[in-house]
Amino acid sequence: MFTYTDRQNEVTVKTLHTMSRSRLLSPRCVILIFIGCVSICVVWRLKGRMLDQTLDYFLSRAEIGRRDAAEVTWSHATNSRSVLSAALTGRTHMIEADIIMRGRDPREPIMAHPPEMDSDITLREWLEGIGTHSKGIKLDFKSLEAVAPSMVLLEEVWGESERPVWINADILPGPGGKASPLEPSAFLAAVRAFSSHAVLSLGWTTGWMPDTDNPGYSWDMVREMDQVCRNLSHPVSFPVRAALLAQSFPQLKWLLQQSDRYTLTVWTGQNDKFPVEDLLPYREAFDKSRIYYDLPDSQRTQLSLTLGDHN
Incomplete structure (x- = not known):
C-alpha cells in the first residue's frame, strides 16, 4: 500500500536529486535540507504519542520539588470509605485502589481486592469522593x-480532569506468577x-519465595511486553517487583531503552x-524521572537514606 509517508519520501528524493544537479545549492545545503526532511518524517511518525505528565502536574502545584519520580508517594488498597478519607487528608500524591465487579446485584464496578467480592464504596462513589482534591489516581x-x-x-466523572490517571493491570505471565493475567488485547481495546494523557500501567503476574533462587524477568518476557506496547499512543509504566530487580537489570534496561514513553x-x-541497594543501578542508569517507587513507608525511608548517601 502506498502511504502518505511513502509519498513524502518520494517527493523528498526527487527534490534532492533536482537540487543536487543545480548549481544554486551547495552540497552542504543539500545535506541540511535532507536532515530537515528526515526530522519532519520522524516528528510525523511520533505525532500523537504522549509522554508521562505525572511529574509535571505535581511540580506545577509545588507538591514535589524536582523532576524526580522518587518524590511521588502512593497509597495502597484504598478500597473503603475510611481508607479513602485517610488518603485524601494525608500527604499521598497517588491514590491506588483495586476494581472488580460486585459479586451480587446490582452488578457494578466496586473497590475491592479478591477474594473480597463486595465493598462499602462503588467506583462512582470513589471517584466522586475524590472530588476537587488534587490527588492522582x-x-x-x-x-x-x-x-x-x-x-x-x-470518562463521565473525570474525563476533563488534568489530574494524573493511571490504569493498571497484569496482562502477561511473569517470573513465578501463578495468577491468570488479563487478556492483553481485550484489556487494551477497553x-x-x-x-492519551492517562498512563497505562502494564505488568506481569509474579511470585516470590524466601530462601529460594527466584528467577527475574526474562528476555522473552520483556520482548513480549515491548511488542504489546510499542504501538500504543499512551505513556506506559511497567510495575516491577523490587525483589526481582537485581537479576533483571539487563532485560529491564533494554526495555526502558525502547521508548521514552516507558x-x-x-x-x-x-x-x-x-x-535497597538492588534498586540503585536503575536509578543511576536512567533519568530520575523514569523510576517510580511504590513502596511502604519504612522502605521509602530506607531508600531515601540510601539515595542520600549516594548523592
Whole structure:
C-alpha cells in the first residue's frame, strides 16, 4: 500500500536529486535540507504519542520539588470509605485502589481486592469522593469484566480532569506468577480510547519465595511486553517487583531503552525481602524521572537514606 509517508519520501528524493544537479545549492545545503526532511518524517511518525505528565502536574502545584519520580508517594488498597478519607487528608500524591465487579446485584464496578467480592464504596462513589482534591489516581483492575463499565464512569466523572490517571493491570505471565493475567488485547481495546494523557500501567503476574533462587524477568518476557506496547499512543509504566530487580537489570534496561514513553514503577510484596541497594543501578542508569517507587513507608525511608548517601 502506498502511504502518505511513502509519498513524502518520494517527493523528498526527487527534490534532492533536482537540487543536487543545480548549481544554486551547495552540497552542504543539500545535506541540511535532507536532515530537515528526515526530522519532519520522524516528528510525523511520533505525532500523537504522549509522554508521562505525572511529574509535571505535581511540580506545577509545588507538591514535589524536582523532576524526580522518587518524590511521588502512593497509597495502597484504598478500597473503603475510611481508607479513602485517610488518603485524601494525608500527604499521598497517588491514590491506588483495586476494581472488580460486585459479586451480587446490582452488578457494578466496586473497590475491592479478591477474594473480597463486595465493598462499602462503588467506583462512582470513589471517584466522586475524590472530588476537587488534587490527588492522582491509579486504578488496578482485577477482572476484565470491570474494565469497560469503569472506563465509561471514568470518562463521565473525570474525563476533563488534568489530574494524573493511571490504569493498571497484569496482562502477561511473569517470573513465578501463578495468577491468570488479563487478556492483553481485550484489556487494551477497553482502555485505549480514554485520554492519551492517562498512563497505562502494564505488568506481569509474579511470585516470590524466601530462601529460594527466584528467577527475574526474562528476555522473552520483556520482548513480549515491548511488542504489546510499542504501538500504543499512551505513556506506559511497567510495575516491577523490587525483589526481582537485581537479576533483571539487563532485560529491564533494554526495555526502558525502547521508548521514552516507558517508565518503571518499583513495588514490593508484603513479605518480600531485598536490599535497597538492588534498586540503585536503575536509578543511576536512567533519568530520575523514569523510576517510580511504590513502596511502604519504612522502605521509602530506607531508600531515601540510601539515595542520600549516594548523592
